[in-house]
Amino acid sequence: MNQEDGLFMKRFSLIVLGLVAFTIVMILIAHYMHGQLIPTSNPVRDQMKLARIEPPTGVYTSAEAAARNAVAQKPQAAFAGALDPVQIYNNVCAACHTSGAAGAPMLQTQQWTERLAKGNEALYASATNGIGIMPAKGGRSDLSDEQVKVTVDWMLDQLD
Ligand code: HEC
CATH class of the missing domain: 1.10.760.10 (Cytochrome c-like domain)
Structure with missing residues (x-):
């Protein structure tokens, strides 16, 4: 390996090291910025969540429920x-x-x-x-x- 090659390898290694350092710094900055974000709400998701936890419509008293079951179970002619x-x-x-x-x-x-x-x-x-x-x-x-x-x-x- 002649001297020029040695010089080239040294510079090349430095550049690679520099790029790695730069990448790490970018990752750290991105991480920090993400922490600063105010969490935004997704309206579609909120709507779905509301629909999931909404109580079923038509809540029957036990007497009504019994009447409905009687109708449902009676085989229809x-x-x-x-x-x-x-x-x-x-x-x-x-x-x-x-x-x-x-x-x-x-x-x-x-x-x-x-x-x-x-x-x-x-x-x-x-x-x-x-x-x-x-x-x-x-x-x-x-x-x-x-x-x-x-x-x-x-x-x-x-x-x-
Ligand atoms: C899915 C088709 C199908 C439907 C629906 C159907 N049948 Fe049939 N039926 C047949 C076939 C096929 C035969 C002949 C069966 C054999 O002889 O093997 C038959 C035969 C009969 C027979 C003669 C039985 C005998 O002992 O020879 C009568 C009576 C009859 N059906 C009445 C009815 C009546 C009443 C209904 C409606 C309430 C009805 N079928 C609906 C297919 C049907």
Whole structure:
């Protein structure tokens, strides 16, 4: 290593040292300035915090709460228990029985001859409990047995 190289290395090291010292000073200044800042509030965050700690609206007395629970737990009868086969058929059964979806017998006599041979009681039973792909009560467990029965009767009346 000649003398020029040695000089260069010395200067270079000094510059690097200087830069390191400068960096440390900058870090210290930044640290100090950060401590001086007045903490500002974030309005969005404040809003979210308020929303979180806000008491739930609608605070019920225990009597009201009991009444509400009673209503919530009482199983609601489908179509308010109405024995209206057209309403029930259109809302529940038509999806399959009008289109013949999933092999459901449509309202045509020829599709029912074998089933009719079972007798009405058997048809009520399978409509109520489900048969093959058809779920019990067409998937509406809130239908009463009576509602299913009048709907089956109505369907059988429609056969041409
Ligand atoms: C998800 C489709 C679907 C819905 C909804 C549905 N059914 Fe069915 N239903 C079927 C299918 C499929 C069959 C034929 C099942 C078999 O024979 O394997 C069937 C068969 C029947 C039968 C003949 C049963 C037998 O013993 O042969 C009756 C009666 C019947 N459904 C009544 C109803 C009534 C009433 C409703 C509405 C409350 C209803 N279905 C809703 C698909 C449906």
